[in-house]
Amino acid sequence: MDPAKLDLLQGTLDLMVLQTLATMGALHGYGIARRIEQVSGDAVLLNQGTIYASLVRLQQRGWISAEWGISDNNRKAKFYTITKAGLTQLVEDVAYWQRLAGVMEKILSVSKSSPAP
Amino acid sequence: MIAEFRRALSRTWAFIRRERVEPDLDEELESHIQFAVDENIRRGMAPAEARRQALIRLGGIDQVKEEHRDARSLPYLEDFAQDLRHTVRTLCRDRLFSTVAVLILALGIGANIVVFSVVNTILLRPLPFRDPQRLTWLATNDGKGGLSNQTYTVAAYEEFQRNNTSFESVTSYQTFFYSIPYKLTGRADPLALMAVEVAGNFFPTLGVSPMLGRLFTREECLPASGKVALLGYGFWKRQYAGDPSVVGKSISVNGAPVTVVGVLPASFDFGSVFSPGLNAEIFVPAVMDFWRGWGSTLALIGRLRPGVTVAQAQAEAHVLFPHLKAAHPDWYTDYDSKITSLDDHVTGQLRRSLFVLWCAVGLIMAIVCVNLSNLLLARTTARSNEFALRGALGARRGRLVRQLLTESLVLSGAGAFLGLGLAYGATNYLAHQGSIALPLLSSVRVDGAALAWTLLLTVLGAVMFGIAPAWRLSRANLQESLKEAGARMSHGLRHERMRSLLVASQIALACVLITGAGLLLRSFLKVLDVDLGFRPENTEAIKIEVNDGNDRAKRGAQLREIMDKVGALPGIESVGCTDMLPLDRNRSWGLAARGGADPKNRDTSIFVYVVTPGYLRTMGMHFVSGRDLSWQDGPDNESAIVINEAAARREWPNQDPLGRMAYGVSNKDSRVVGVISDVHESSVEQASSPEVYIPMTQADPEGVELVVRTKLPRSVFGPGVMETLRSLNPGQPRTQFRSITQIVDHSVSSRRFFAQLVSVFAAFGLLLAALGIYGVVSYGVVQRSREIGIRMALGASPSVVRMEVVMQTLRLALVGVGAGLVVSLGAGRLIASLLFATAPTDPLTFLATIAVLGLVALLAGFLPARQASNIDPIVVLRGR
Numbered sequence: 001m002d003p004a005k006l007d008l009l010q011g012t013l014d015l016m017v018l019q020t021l022a023t024m025g026a027l028h029g030y031g032i033a034r035r036i037e038q039v040s041g042d043a044v045l046l047n048q049g050t051i052y053a054s055l056v057r058l059q060q061r062g063w064i065s066a067e068w069g070i071s072d073n074n075r076k077a078k079f080y081t082i083t084k085a086g087l088t089q090l091v092e093d094v095a096y097w098q099r100l101a102g103v104m105e106k107i108l109s110v111s112k113s114s115p116a117p
Numbered sequence: 118m119i120a121e122f123r124r125a126l127s128r129t130w131a132f133i134r135r136e137r138v139e140p141d142l143d144e145e146l147e148s149h150i151q152f153a154v155d156e157n158i159r160r161g162m163a164p165a166e167a168r169r170q171a172l173i174r175l176g177g178i179d180q181v182k183e184e185h186r187d188a189r190s191l192p193y194l195e196d197f198a199q200d201l202r203h204t205v206r207t208l209c210r211d212r213l214f215s216t217v218a219v220l221i222l223a224l225g226i227g228a229n230i231v232v233f234s235v236v237n238t239i240l241l242r243p244l245p246f247r248d249p250q251r252l253t254w255l256a257t258n259d260g261k262g263g264l265s266n267q268t269y270t271v272a273a274y275e276e277f278q279r280n281n282t283s284f285e286s287v288t289s290y291q292t293f294f295y296s297i298p299y300k301l302t303g304r305a306d307p308l309a310l311m312a313v314e315v316a317g318n319f320f321p322t323l324g325v326s327p328m329l330g331r332l333f334t335r336e337e338c339l340p341a342s343g344k345v346a347l348l349g350y351g352f353w354k355r356q357y358a359g360d361p362s363v364v365g366k367s368i369s370v371n372g373a374p375v376t377v378v379g380v381l382p383a384s385f386d387f388g389s390v391f392s393p394g395l396n397a398e399i400f401v402p403a404v405m406d407f408w409r410g411w412g413s414t415l416a417l418i419g420r421l422r423p424g425v426t427v428a429q430a431q432a433e434a435h436v437l438f439p440h441l442k443a444a445h446p447d448w449y450t451d452y453d454s455k456i457t458s459l460d461d462h463v464t465g466q467l468r469r470s471l472f473v474l475w476c477a478v479g480l481i482m483a484i485v486c487v488n489l490s491n492l493l494l495a496r497t498t499a500r501s502n503e504f505a506l507r508g509a510l511g512a513r514r515g516r517l518v519r520q521l522l523t524e525s526l527v528l529s530g531a532g533a534f535l536g537l538g539l540a541y542g543a544t545n546y547l548a549h550q551g552s553i554a555l556p557l558l559s560s561v562r563v564d565g566a567a568l569a570w571t572l573l574l575t576v577l578g579a580v581m582f583g584i585a586p587a588w589r590l591s592r593a594n595l596q597e598s599l600k601e602a603g604a605r606m607s608h609g610l611r612h613e614r615m616r617s618l619l620v621a622s623q624i625a626l627a628c629v630l631i632t633g634a635g636l637l638l639r640s641f642l643k644v645l646d647v648d649l650g651f652r653p654e655n656t657e658a659i660k661i662e663v664n665d666g667n668d669r670a671k672r673g674a675q676l677r678e679i680m681d682k683v684g685a686l687p688g689i690e691s692v693g694c695t696d697m698l699p700l701d702r703n704r705s706w707g708l709a710a711r712g713g714a715d716p717k718n719r720d721t722s723i724f725v726y727v728v729t730p731g732y733l734r735t736m737g738m739h740f741v742s743g744r745d746l747s748w749q750d751g752p753d754n755e756s757a758i759v760i761n762e763a764a765a766r767r768e769w770p771n772q773d774p775l776g777r778m779a780y781g782v783s784n785k786d787s788r789v790v791g792v793i794s795d796v797h798e799s800s801v802e803q804a805s806s807p808e809v810y811i812p813m814t815q816a817d818p819e820g821v822e823l824v825v826r827t828k829l830p831r832s833v834f835g836p837g838v839m840e841t842l843r844s845l846n847p848g849q850p851r852t853q854f855r856s857i858t859q860i861v862d863h864s865v866s867s868r869r870f871f872a873q874l875v876s877v878f879a880a881f882g883l884l885l886a887a888l889g890i891y892g893v894v895s896y897g898v899v900q901r902s903r904e905i906g907i908r909m910a911l912g913a914s915p916s917v918v919r920m921e922v923v924m925q926t927l928r929l930a931l932v933g934v935g936a937g938l939v940v941s942l943g944a945g946r947l948i949a950s951l952l953f954a955t956a957p958t959d960p961l962t963f964l965a966t967i968a969v970l971g972l973v974a975l976l977a978g979f980l981p982a983r984q985a986s987n988i989d990p991i992v993v994l995r996g997r
Binding site (some may be wrong): 017028029030031034047048049050052054055057059060061063068071073075076077078085089 | 119120121123124127128131142144145146148149152153156174175176177178180184185187188189784804982
């Protein structure tokens with residue numbers, strides 16, 4: 001295992017997928033996986049296959065929809081798009097994630113500089 | 118929330134159409150790989166390498182599919198469905214094992230369902246009345262003695278009813294059911310009726326509403342009113358074919374018109390609650406003014422006011438009854454009462470027996486589980502190859518354990534299914550056994566609670582017997598297993614120890630069951646062995662009618678004619694009449710020796726039987742001294758009585774009672790003309806009480822039973838007797854003969870019921886133990902066949918090998934029996950109160966248990982021993 005790569009926290013992949021679809025529009029599974037790898041600068045440890053479990057979860061919740069289509073290079077592929085409910089959810093999740101990140105940031109920096117009395 | 122709900126629905130949907138979802142995913146993954154391959158090729162990889170890299174980046178197609186399935190569908194259910202398919206396939210392949218396992222389980226679970234249904238009906242389910250917890254039973258004389266001692270006079274009943282503050286209402290029924298004979302008349306052959314006379318508020322107090330029509334009105338319970346009756350459900354169905362129009366019609370009872378005002382519901386079975394075995398057909402109002410002159414005949418039932426406890430009612434009764442007695446100098450006793458909840462009265466004495474029965478059947482379940490566990494363990498070992506292979510192919514250990522547990526569940530589910538069928542039949546059979554004197558037995562059935570219990574047992578059982586093999590597997594080293602299976606060496610010692618332990622514990626459980634059953638059975642045999650004081654076999658009784666207009670001389674003449682004619686019929690050895698039969702019903706009066714101790718300060722109560730000459734001999738009662746009553750003891754002669762030894766001991770201790778005078782049973786003094794051996798009058802198990810026999814020409818009987826002694830079967834002598842009775846009295850109702858044996862049987866029926874059930878369970882436990890021993894020992898022989906072969910090749914004789922296997926078996930049995938005996942000693946103490954003339958440490962029972970288990974162990978060990986000694990060393994050594 002590559003120690004430089006980040007193991008994904010439970011649920012974060014779903015958020016990444018939602019965000020990717022929100023910015024990129026309709027994408028197929030491979031496209032989403034590649035996009036996440038690229039944006040993260042290959043810092044994320046990702047079995048590309050994991051994407052599909054995430055996609056089915058999001059689809060079952062009604063946040064994305066899927067449709068078979070033809071890709072640029074003329075291949076048949078399943079394309080995913082974010083739904084209205086998905087966009088709402090994304091806003092919520094992003095806000096939550098930023099709050100959490102902010103809190104984590106604070107706690108970690110405090111405990112480093114001044115140990116608990 | 119909505120999103121999660123949607124997801125749950127989608128998952129279920131995906132699970133249902135799982136076959137159709139899969140191809141879609143395959144296609145999607147294929148396109149994913151193509152995209153990756155395209156990109157890799159663009160980067161300059163060779164096509165083969167490009168595909169390899171693509172697959173690596175994807176993380177393995179099967180893993181992705183598995184992960185996808187987990188997220189998409191209901192993975193547990195999907196695994197379960199798969200396990201189930203696999204299980205059914207495996208079990209079908211191993212048909213013998215499956216059949217044996219399911220049969221064992223079916224018997225074990227079935228027995229448990231039956232006993233649970235009985236316990237549930239008798240102990241757990243509330244009585245079939247409204248608010249039954251507020252109903253109480255009142256009994257005088259601390260609930261001891263015969264019926265007369267425990268019941269109330271009309272005056273006591275009415276006074277208590279008027280003055281108490283604890284009860285919302287107090288009701289009663291007349292306990293001397295046959296004292297006034299009832300018959301359905303107005304037809305060619307009058308039909309004897311089992312009628313119960315109840316107080317007007319009887320049904321309202323219990324909270325029983327009629328199914329059709331109405332209950333009695335207050336006026337209808339007065340002496341002057343027109344006569345009315347309520348029909349019992351069974352009688353209505355049988356006699357009137359369930360015709361609702363019978364309500365409001367007039368039927369003829371004892372030659373007078375009686376209006377049917379209603380029909381009681383099927384759920385109300387008077388006999389099953391108040392007098393097991395009695396089949397009450399009609400209910401009529403008890404006319405209190407009529408019974409006022411009769412002494413104690415009423416049984417009292419009270420409904421407590423809301424919030425009043427039994428203890429409070431009891432405290433009040435202790436004060437109130439003596440108070441009432443003070444106001445009524447003419448009362449014989451103060452009727453101080455013991456008040457118990459009706460539930461306690463009906464089922465209280467059975468609680469321990471039923472608890473023991475429940476324990477016994479629980480033991481059975483434990484033995485079944487241990488046995489199954491052992492069988493499965495043997496299979497797991499035999500299948501270690503399969504599991505090792507599946508493990509090597511990537512099945513997780515948890516998954517394999519789950520597979521094993523699924524197998525257990527399928528087995529126990531199938532067993533439960535079959536067991537339910539068995540239990541359904543058995544409870545149905547029990548419910549129709551009128552001859553077993555257990556209350557409420559007629560309403561035993563497999564109900565919702567029993568089904569829930571079955572489910573619990575099934576799951577619990579599956580876990581219990583599945584856990585050991587699963588545990589073994591989870592600790593097994595799969596690689597070792599693969600290697601070992603190839604070498605077929607003696608399979609881990611630890612493994613065999615575990616199986617031996619299971620067998621030993623099985624023997625121990627069976628041992629407890631067998632000693633318990635042995636003790637109960639021995640008690641039952643001792644009860645059967647009791648000298649009743651009469652010979653019940655070849656004796657039959659039938660209720661007859663005498664139209665004497667209460668003229669004793671006329672009655673004597675009639676009875677004499679009947680007895681002469683019936684006695685002259687072919688095959689009839691002797692004839693006699695009585696009003697009450699022993700072990701059937703009884704009443705008591707007082708009797709004291711003239712010149713004896715003051716009867717005020719002691720108990721003078723005595724069971725009274727009004728009989729004809731010849732009755733005592735017909736019943737096979739034994740004269741100690743004196744003579745039988747005779748027709749010469751007429752209405753105007755000196756009062757003559759025959760007493761039993763118990764009466765003689767009490768009234769004339771250390772003296773010869775013959776010719777002495779006593780008073781209390783006649784309006785003049787009575788002379789003792791004969792003494793008979795003690796007769797068990799109210800119970801086979803209790804010592805007999807003082808009894809007195811009075812001639813029917815000198816006292817009025819409460820109904821007449823004609824008793825005949827004959828070796829002929831009922832179908833041969835019956836019609837002749839009936840014809841004779843009819844020719845003398847055309848009004849003689851059609852009625853059944855009862856054999857005295859039947860009456861004795863009825864009184865020991867609940868003991869027989871328990872002894873038989875527990876014995877059946879013990880036999881089953883023994884069989885299972887034998888099976889367990891055989892299984893383990895023969896399995897051990899097969900496992901060690903190589904070793905045995907080598908030793909035989911080196912010169913061990915077959916007899917030595919045989920001996921060794923038998924010794925191994927006996928060692929197992931010894932450990933099991935040893936542990937079992939220790940537990941049995943404790944269990945014996947637990948059931949001590951259920952035993953009759955048998956010590957809980959009865960040496961014979963314990964020795965017999967040891968002998969039986971030893972013998973069975975020998976037998977179960979002998980077959981594998983012979984198998985071992987037949988091993989051909991050459992075949993074995995060449996074989997591997």
